[in-house]
Amino acid sequence: xxxxxxxxxxxxxxxxxxxxxxxxxxxxxxxxxxxxxxxxxxxxxxxxxxxxxxxxxxxxxxxxxxxxxxxxxxxxxxxxxxxxxxxxxxxxxxxxxxxxxxxxxxxxxxxxxxxxxxxxxxxxxxxxxxxxxxxxxxxxxxxxxxxxxxxxxxxxxxxxxxxxxxxxxxxxxxxxxxxxxxxxxxxxxxxxxxxxxxxxxxxxxxxxxxxxxxxxxxxxxxxxxxxxxxxxxxxxxxxxxxxxxxxxxxxxxxxxxxxxxxxxxxxxxxxxxxxxxxxxxxxxxxxxxxxxxxxxxxxxxxxxxxxxxxxxxxxxxxxxxxxxxxxxxxxxxxxxxxxxxxxxxxxxxxxxxxxxxxxxxxxxxxxxxxxxxxxxxxxxxxxxxxxxxxxxxxxxxxxxxxxxxxxxxxxxxxxxxxxxxxxxxxxxxxxxxxxxxxxxxxxxxxxxxxx
Numbered sequence: 001x002x003x004x005x006x007x008x009x010x011x012x013x014x015x016x017x018x019x020x021x022x023x024x025x026x027x028x029x030x031x032x033x034x035x036x037x038x039x040x041x042x043x044x045x046x047x048x049x050x051x052x053x054x055x056x057x058x059x060x061x062x063x064x065x066x067x068x069x070x071x072x073x074x075x076x077x078x079x080x081x082x083x084x085x086x087x088x089x090x091x092x093x094x095x096x097x098x099x100x101x102x103x104x105x106x107x108x109x110x111x112x113x114x115x116x117x118x119x120x121x122x123x124x125x126x127x128x129x130x131x132x133x134x135x136x137x138x139x140x141x142x143x144x145x146x147x148x149x150x151x152x153x154x155x156x157x158x159x160x161x162x163x164x165x166x167x168x169x170x171x172x173x174x175x176x177x178x179x180x181x182x183x184x185x186x187x188x189x190x191x192x193x194x195x196x197x198x199x200x201x202x203x204x205x206x207x208x209x210x211x212x213x214x215x216x217x218x219x220x221x222x223x224x225x226x227x228x229x230x231x232x233x234x235x236x237x238x239x240x241x242x243x244x245x246x247x248x249x250x251x252x253x254x255x256x257x258x259x260x261x262x263x264x265x266x267x268x269x270x271x272x273x274x275x276x277x278x279x280x281x282x283x284x285x286x287x288x289x290x291x292x293x294x295x296x297x298x299x300x301x302x303x304x305x306x307x308x309x310x311x312x313x314x315x316x317x318x319x320x321x322x323x324x325x326x327x328x329x330x331x332x333x334x335x336x337x338x339x340x341x342x343x344x345x346x347x348x349x350x351x352x353x354x355x356x357x358x359x360x361x362x363x364x365x366x367x368x369x370x371x372x373x374x375x376x377x378x379x380x381x382x383x384x385x386x387x388x389x390x391x392x393x394x395x396x397x398x399x400x401x402x403x404x405x406x407x408x409x410x411x412x413x414x415x416x417x418x419x420x421x422x423x424x425x426x427x428x429x430x431x432x433x434x435x436x437x438x439x440x441x442x443x444x445x446x447x448x449x450x451x
Contacts, residue, residue: 043068043069043376044069044070044071045068045069045070045071045126045127045372045375045376046070046071046073046074046124046125046126046127047060047063047064047070047071047072047073047074047125047126047127047128047129048072048073048074048075048076048120048121048123048125048127048128048129048149049072049074049075049076049086049090049120049128049129049131050075050076050077050116050117050120050128050129050130050131050132050140051076051077051129051130051131051132051133051136051154052075052076052077052082052083052085052086052087052131053077053082053086053131053132055131055154055184056077056086056129056131056132056154057085057086057087057089057090058364059129059131059152059154059184059364059368060072060086060090060129061089061090061093061094062364062365062367062368063127063129063152063368063372064090064094064097064099064102064103065097065099065365065368066368066369066372066373067369067372067373068372068376070102070372071101071102071103071104072090072102072103072104072105073104073105073106073109073123073124073125074105074109074110074111074119074120074123074125075087075105075109075110075111075120076110076111076112076116076117076119076120077112077116077132078112078113078114078116078132078238079112079238079239080112083110083112087103087105087110090103091103109123114424114425114426117132117136117139117140117143118143121143121144121147121149122147125149126149126150126375127149127150127151127152127372127375128140128144128149128150128151128152129151129152129153130144130151130152130153130154131153131154133238133241133247133248134154134155134156134157134158134159134247134248134249134253134254135158135159135163135241135246135247135248135249135419135420136247137153137154137156137157137158137163137167138157138158138162138163138164138166138167138170139166140153141153141157141166141167141170141384142166142167142169142170145170145173145174145177145179146173148177148179149179150179150180150181150371150375151174151179151180151181151182151384152181152182152183152184152367152368152371153181153182153183153184153384153387154183154184155183155184155185155257155258155261155387155390155391156249156253156254156257156387156390156391156394157183157384157387157388157391158249158388158391158392158395159245159246159247159248159249159253159395159419159420160246160249160395160415160417160418160419160420161392161395161412161413161414161415161416161417161451162415162416162417162418162420163418163420164388164389164391164392164395164413165413167384167387167388167391168384168385168388170384171382171384171385171388174382174384175380175382178378178380180371180374180375180379180380180381180382181381181382181383181384182367182368182370182371182381182383183383183384183386183387184364184367185257185258185261185383185386185387185390186363186364186366186367187258187261187262187265187363188265188367188383188386189363189366189367189370190360190363190366191356191358191360191361192341192346192356192358192360193262193341193346195356195358196339196341196346196347196348196354196356197262197265197266197339197341199339199348199352199354200266200332200334200339200348201268203336204334204336204337204339204348204350204352204354205332205333205334205335205336205337205338205339205348205350205352206334206335206336206337206351207334207335208266208267208312208332208333208334209312209333209334209335210312210313210314210315210332210333211263211266211267211312211313211314211315211330211331211332211333212314212315212316212317212330212331212333213256213259213260213262213263213314213315213316213317213329213330213331214259214316214317214318214327214328214329214330215251215255215256215258215259215317215318215319215327215328216317216318216319216321216324216325216326216327216328217319217320217326217328218320218321218322218323218324218326219290219300219320219321219322220242220251220255220320221242222294223239223240223243223294223295223296224239224240225239225240227438231426232426232427233429233430233433233434234421234425234426234427234428234429234430235426237296237430240294240296242254242298243294243295243296243297243298244296244297244298244430244432245297245298245398245419245432246419246420246421246430246431246432248298249391249394249395249398250298250299250302250398251298251299251302251318251320252285252299252302252304252316252318252394252397252398252401253391253394253395253397253398255318256302256316256318256394256397257390257391257393257394258328259316259318259328259329259330259342260306260314260316260390260393260394260397261386261390261393262330262341262342263306263314263316263330263332263393264276264277264278264389264390264393266330266332266339267308267312267314269389271385271386271388271389272385274385274389276308276309277308277389277392277393277409278306278307278308278314278393278396278409279307279308279309279408279409280306280307280396280406280407280408280409281304281305281306281307281396281397281399281400281406281407282304282305282400282405282406282407283302283303283304283305283316283397283400283401284302284303284401284404284445285299285301285302285303285304285401285402285445286299286300286301286401286445287299287300287442288300288301288321289320289321289322290320290321293434293437293438293439293440296440297432297440297441297442297443299401299402299442299443300319300320300321301317301318301319301320301321302316302317302318302319302397302398302401303315303316303317303401304316304397304400304401306393306397316397327343328342328343329341329342329343329345330342334350336350336351336352337349337350337351337352337353338350392409392412392413395412396409396412399412399450399451401443401445402443402445402448402450403443403445403446403448403449403450403451404445404446404448405445405446407450407451411451412451415450415451417449417450417451419431
């Protein structure tokens with residue numbers, strides 16, 4: 001073993017051993033950490049960032065704003081320009097926070113390309129942030145667990161059923177290794193959601209009979225690069241990842257997962273057992289406004305009806321159409337009232353009227369505070385299963401709209417249809433290719449095979 005490897009191993013062993021001391025001191029109770037518990041050695045948590053785009057640089061900034069000694073020491077991205085832009089942003093934020101020393105990325109710890117993630121995992125990091133396009137999440141999460149790293153990964157955690165199953169398997173391995181795993185479904189760390197969902201679970205609106213969930217907006221960023229500006233089709237799709245299903249999952253998966261996840265939460269779905277999730281989905285969708293070939297292959301609207309095993313329906317809408325009313329909210333109708341979540345209205349109306357009026361901290365920061373407190377204390381912490389099952393909820397909605405048919409939960413979960421490429425290289429072919437006019441084959445309800 002090299003001197004560097006021996007030093008790395010010793011430091012990690014110390015971090016694990018001293019976390020027991022922290023746990024015994026009741027550290028997690030106030031989500032803070034006493035540096036005295038590490039007085040005998042190096043208590044610094046070393047972070048690696050995989051995916052330096054908008055969410056990655058944001059998540060890294062939040063991780064570096066948690067309690068205790070922490071440093072960003074490695075960074076990876078498919079593209080060097082994205083890596084440097086992301087690192088510059090993080091440096092700027094840490095300068096504003098007056099903690100510039102928390103960014104300590106040497107040139108040799110900047111990695112670019114499809115295999116850059118593995119180089120971060122091979123470096124001396126304790127925690128990795130996975131924030132590449134979602135299609136890569138199952139591969140990266142499995143590799144991170146195999147490398148004994150704690151993980152924060154953005155949602156969604158996959159774009160197809162084989163990817164979901166890979167995440168579920170890696171989640172079990174992470175538990176056996178006592179690796180902490182956070183997933184970016186930040187509503188679970190947002191005080192009004194926590195308070196009102198708890199009230200619902202305690203009977204404030206009676207039995208839930210129906211839910212309505214929405215992510216309707218004008219859309220996201222336009223394609224960033226033209227074909228002429230890219231080295232080939234793989235780079236073109238990677239640069240414009242939001243518009244390709246294998247990378248993004250379509251916006252019902254990439255965005256609307258948040259609202260669908262809240263519906264599952266309200267219904268007391270159990271991520272530990274996989275029980276309580278929708279048993280089927282049916283719906284419709286298409287491309288009405290965003291029809292130009294530059295928008296790849298995804299739909300611009302989806303409307304899905306989910307059915308739970310007790311007959312409760314969840315009516316779901318997501319839309320990317322400029323000039324139309326926006327709505328990012330969740331609502332549950334019960335036998336005694338209605339709960340409203342999201343936007344500016346967190347309230348229950350009915351027999352138990354209440355309105356959340358308190359203040360709450362940024363849930364994006366809170367989710368990192370709680371994850372890193374768990375890492376420091378050695379407390380079991382796993383959000384991976386919840387992320388996987390809420391991702392699958394969104395995926396079966398996409399399968400229903402793409403096919404125009406009812407999709408059963410188990411039918412989707414066990415599907416062997418993979419969206420991912422056979423080879424990851426710049427000169428390799430992505431799973432879908434354009435015709436001679438640069439147009440992609442769009443899913444055709446009634447004809448497209450999805451499971």
